Amino acid sequence: MSDKQLILVVDDDPDLVEAVSMKLESLNYEVAKAYDGEEAWDSIKAQRPALVILDVMMPRKDGYTVCDEMKKSEDYKDIPVVLLTAVADAVTSTNYTHLDGKNTLADDYIPKPIELDKLMEIVRDNLE
Amino acid sequence: MTGKVSIHGLKLSFELVLLKLPAGGDPPAREVLRRLSAARINLTCVVLDGGEPGVAGTCCIDAEDRPLVERILVQCPGVLAQSEAVGTLTVFPHRYQLDLLAAILRSLVRENIPLAGIASSLSALTFILPYKQLDQAAAAVCRVAQLPANHAPFRPQFRVKQV
Secondary structure (H helix, E strand, O other): OOOOOEEEEEOOOHHHHHHHHHHHHHOOOEEEEEOOHHHHHHHHHHHOOOEEEEEOOOOOOOHHHHHHHHHOOOOOOOOOEEEEEOOOOEEEOOOOOOOOHHHOOOOEEEEOOOOHHHHHHHHHHHHO | OOOOEEOOEEEEOOOEEEEEEOOOOOOOHHHHHHHHHHOOOOEEEEEEEOOOOOOEEEEEEEHHHHHHHHHHHOOOOOOEEOOOOEEEEEEEOOOOOHHHHHHHHHHHHHOOOOOOEEEEOOOOEEEEEEHHHHHHHHHHHHOOEEOOOOOOOEOOOOEEEOO
16 A cells, blocks of 8 residues: 555646646655545545545536535545635636635635645645 | 547636738738727737748637727728637646647547637647637547536636726
């Protein structure tokens, strides 16, 4: 069994998932990928990652809901969650506003567009 | 080909407008794109062809931005906003599999679906197609590519815009 820590990266933007995954792998983490909230839950249950990097706006189940469910679950509440928060100043056609991660149960957050080095710092801090 | 190529997702866009940016235009394609982005127009997909007499491009914008874009294009003679709506079909991840690209192209051709452009990125392949044929194109792709169980092609549920 690998002794690398497993990080789950969840975003409906496949390029962002790939870019973050490549950076994590270069730092010797193992990476699992999911592209919506439902898939994220499947992966959390099947693989129990050491940390979850979770986008907010996603199809099927949004990141706020996944984070909330994790943090209210006895089995998964200890897994650190880093939210990728709203990408722009305004988002039309939804109930998403310019919320930030402080108003959630997430352990940390980083606004989009993300700085990869800053995200890696947050990952390291939350795994300690 | 016998088996389907495994993919993880298939995303369809909102209705888009296709802009054709000619090579050697005045202003050049790069400057047209700069003006559009300065006006906070989302450029959903940009395909550029380098060469002589300059860079030619294809660009997609949201259909709802057409009135604003047409006002900007008054100062950009030669740039054509196509009247027929287009959409994008994005397949991911491609995992650098050329056979996936070939299989999708064959399947689209079999359905007589015209292709206005193709773009690749770190993880995805994006096809620009007539909007009214997007669902037909998605079905064609699903004949050669295998989505995970309980997955179907999906459309975005929201637009992100700068204000």
